[in-house]
Amino acid sequence: MSEPTTLPAYTAPRPRSLFEPHRIVLMAIFAVLVFCVVWFMRWDWLPNYGTRLAYGVGETLIMLFSTAIVGFMLAVPIGLVQVTGPRPLSWLALTFCTIIRGTPLLLQLWMLYYGLGSLFAQYPEIRQSFLWPYLRQAWPYGFTALMISFAAYEGEVMRGAFAGVPRGELEAAEAFGMSRFKLFWRIWLPRAIHRALPTLNGETVLQLKATPLIATITVVDVYGVISRVRQDTFLTYEPLLLLALIYLCLTGLLIWGFRLLENRIPTRGA
Amino acid sequence: MVAAATQSYLSLLALEPPGWGGVMLVGFIQSLKLAFGGYGLGLLIGIGGACGKLYGGPVLRDLMEVYTTLIRAIPELVLMLLLYYAGTDALSQLLALAGYGSVDINALTAGIFVIGVVQGAYATEVFRGAIKAVPIGQIEAARAYGMSSFQVLRRVTLPAMLPHALPGLANLWMVATKDTALLAVIGFSELTLVTRQAAGSTKAYMLFFLAAGAIYLAWTLVSSLVIRLIEKRARRGLTRTA
Numbered sequence: 001m002s003e004p005t006t007l008p009a010y011t012a013p014r015p016r017s018l019f020e021p022h023r024i025v026l027m028a029i030f031a032v033l034v035f036c037v038v039w040f041m042r043w044d045w046l047p048n049y050g051t052r053l054a055y056g057v058g059e060t061l062i063m064l065f066s067t068a069i070v071g072f073m074l075a076v077p078i079g080l081v082q083v084t085g086p087r088p089l090s091w092l093a094l095t096f097c098t099i100i101r102g103t104p105l106l107l108q109l110w111m112l113y114y115g116l117g118s119l120f121a122q123y124p125e126i127r128q129s130f131l132w133p134y135l136r137q138a139w140p141y142g143f144t145a146l147m148i149s150f151a152a153y154e155g156e157v158m159r160g161a162f163a164g165v166p167r168g169e170l171e172a173a174e175a176f177g178m179s180r181f182k183l184f185w186r187i188w189l190p191r192a193i194h195r196a197l198p199t200l201n202g203e204t205v206l207q208l209k210a211t212p213l214i215a216t217i218t219v220v221d222v223y224g225v226i227s228r229v230r231q232d233t234f235l236t237y238e239p240l241l242l243l244a245l246i247y248l249c250l251t252g253l254l255i256w257g258f259r260l261l262e263n264r265i266p267t268r269g270a
Numbered sequence: 271m272v273a274a275a276t277q278s279y280l281s282l283l284a285l286e287p288p289g290w291g292g293v294m295l296v297g298f299i300q301s302l303k304l305a306f307g308g309y310g311l312g313l314l315i316g317i318g319g320a321c322g323k324l325y326g327g328p329v330l331r332d333l334m335e336v337y338t339t340l341i342r343a344i345p346e347l348v349l350m351l352l353l354y355y356a357g358t359d360a361l362s363q364l365l366a367l368a369g370y371g372s373v374d375i376n377a378l379t380a381g382i383f384v385i386g387v388v389q390g391a392y393a394t395e396v397f398r399g400a401i402k403a404v405p406i407g408q409i410e411a412a413r414a415y416g417m418s419s420f421q422v423l424r425r426v427t428l429p430a431m432l433p434h435a436l437p438g439l440a441n442l443w444m445v446a447t448k449d450t451a452l453l454a455v456i457g458f459s460e461l462t463l464v465t466r467q468a469a470g471s472t473k474a475y476m477l478f479f480l481a482a483g484a485i486y487l488a489w490t491l492v493s494s495l496v497i498r499l500i501e502k503r504a505r506r507g508l509t510r511t512a
Contacts, residue, residue, distance in 0.1 A: 022329050101444075102490035103483045104451030107462050111479035114466070118475050209345035216455055223348070236359075240352045244344045251343040 037241065045233050046242075049225065056222035057246065063211050063221060067143060068204055071150030076189070078151060079158025093155065100152035105145065106213055113141040113217040142214030150207050157203065161196035162188065194265060201258040205251055222246055282472050290468035290478065297464030298485055303378060304450040304460060308385025309443055315386060316393025321423070323398050334394065341391030347452050353384045354456050381453050381460075389446055396438035400431035433504045440497040447489060461485065 017023075078096065081089040100108070120126045120135055134140055165188055173187045193200075212223035220228075226243040230236070282289050323334045341349065358375045404427055412426040454463035465482040469475040 020328065023332060026329065026332060098491075099483075099487060103486040104448040104462060106451045106454060107465070107479065107482055107486065110462070110466055111476070111483065114469060115475035115479045118473070205343075209347075212345050212347045213452075213455075223345075236355050237352075240348065240355075243348050244352060247344050247348060248340070 041238050041241075042233075042235060043238060045229060045235070045238075049229055052225050052228075053222060053246075056220060056225035057250075059219070060208075060211050060221040060223075060250070063139075063143065063146060063214065063219075064204070064208050067146040067150055068207055071147045071207075072154055072200075074147070074151035075154035075158050078155030079160075079162050079192075080184075082155070082159040083162045097152045097156050100149055101156070105149050105210055106216065108149065109142065109145040109213055109217060112145050113138060117141065138218045139214075142217055142219045146207065146210060146214065149210065150203070153206075154200070154203055157196050157199045158192060161192040161199075164195055165191045194267075197258075197262060197265070201255065201262075204258070205254055208250060208254060209247070280477075282468075282474050282477060290472065293464055293468060294461065294478070294482065294485075297459055297461040300378070300458070301447075301450045301460040301462075302489075304381050304385060304453065304458075305443075305447045307378075307382035308389055308450070309446045311382060311386025312389025312393045312442070312446065313439075315390025316397045317428070319390060319394030320397035320401055323394065324401055325419075338391045338394050341388055342395075346388055346449055347455060349388055350384045350452055350456060353387055354380055357383050377458055381450075381456075381458050384453070385446060385449055388449065389442060392442055392445070393439070396435050396442065397431070400435035400438070401427055403434040404430045433501075433508055436497075436501050436504055440494075440501070443493060443497070444490060447486070447493070451486075 078093045081093050083090075085093070117135070126132060126135065169187055169191065170183065173183045178186065211221060215221055215224035215227060218224070223243065226239045229239045233239070319334050319337070322330045323338075326334070358380050361375055408426055408430055409422060412422045417425065450460055451462040453460055454466070457463070461482055465478050469478040472478070
């Protein structure tokens with residue numbers, strides 16, 4: 001009788017540590033680079049613009065979250081009518097998504113700001129209305145363009161998410177006697193958002209990266225502040241490097257926050 | 271009366287000099303060149319980057335990781351400004367060192383470089399995922415035939431991963447066409463900037479922006495048609511999933 005041969009137990013490959021020798025060398029090189037940047041470049045302008053930069057970051061974040069939230073609320077009906085809606089409505093939603101996703105955001109932004117802005121100015125009715133003080137400013141146009149763009153991209157995601165909710169769950173809800181509205185509110189929407197969450201995170205990061213465009217229509221976000229610094233100090237690289245660092249941190253924070261959110265939602269392991 | 275007014279309004283789009291149609295057409299061709307050039311460069315960087323990430327040594331892998339992470343975390347607009355200035359600066363200093371004196375770098379070349387570097391990071395990720403989706407047995411079989419690693423790449427890995435990469439690549443092409451508009455902020459005369467100039471000097475803002483929008487839309491619609499054909503061809507002989 002021979003011993004039954006057993007396969008050697010599976011050993012997981014060693015996780016790559018942060019402190020492998022080559023990584024320590026790379027980090028050292030990186031540290032030297034950072035030191036050179038700090039030491040040899042001009043940063044004396046930084047204290048003068050500290051508060052303005054903080055306001056700029058705030059403006060960027062306000063723009064990001066307000067457009068993402070309102071855009072998402074628009075995206076839900078856009079996605080829904082494409083799955084269940086009557087033909088004309090779903091056709092309309094599809095056309096909207098195709099047009100917005102098929103043209104550059106910068107063009108849409110300029111069309112709203114220069115085009116619509118100049119059109120509004122021609123009508124005395126609009127000029128005398130209570131809205132005019134707002135319509136004369138730039139941010140409503142920036143907000144609208146970013147919101148519409150987010151709604152179109154997210155509407156496409158939500159369409160897939162609504163279509164992907166298993167039919168059995170919806171049928172079970174119907175069998176419980178839920179009304180259509182209750183079914184949507186309790187089952188369909190939460191499950192669709194759950195499915196769309198990873199994509200939603202990615203889209204929000206993309207939205208953050210789209211916000212500096214509004215600086216081209218004179219909304220002063222963090223990019224606008226940095227452009228101002230560049231005009232004032234005639235420096236090319238320093239402000240841009242700082243700007244890249246700021247966006248890097250914002251992206252990192254956003255991803256980290258979404259990961260916390262995702263971990264809070266219980267998911268049954270596949 | 272109204273017809274005549276509409277006529278003169280639309281004649282702003284005429285191709286001959288009083289109209290701005292010709293200028294916009296030139297801008298559109300510049301945009302096309304940027305998109306094709308940048309996309310092509312991005313594909314090359316992507317293939318190299320994916321191979322580096324999958325088969326390279328530890329140092330190369332980490333450097334590639336830094337490259338893709340940085341590029342994907344910073345807004346395209348900021349990257350383009352940085353790369354545009356840094357790239358042209360570095361190149362002109364290099365040429366000066368080599369003894370060519372001061373050389374003006376072609377704006378188109380700089381624009382293609384900028385878009386290519388940005389696209390390369392995304393393409394790296396697309397190709398990496400696609401190469402990993404190729405069944406390992408096919409690559410092992412190719413090695414067993416005695417092919418060199420470059421031959422394996424050219425004959426087996428790249429053709430076999432293409433159907434997996436195409437959806438991502440198609441998406442990237444759409445992003446590339448829309449990224450060309452960002453170069454308007456740097457001052458490169460592509461379609462969007464030219465449109466704004468035409469609109470500004472004629473005060474017919476809506477007309478020109480709508481026209482440019484229609485051009486972009488036609489471009490993306492034609493692209494998606496062509497992409498569908500390519501996908502159909504690349505997927506021939508594969509079993510249909512889902």
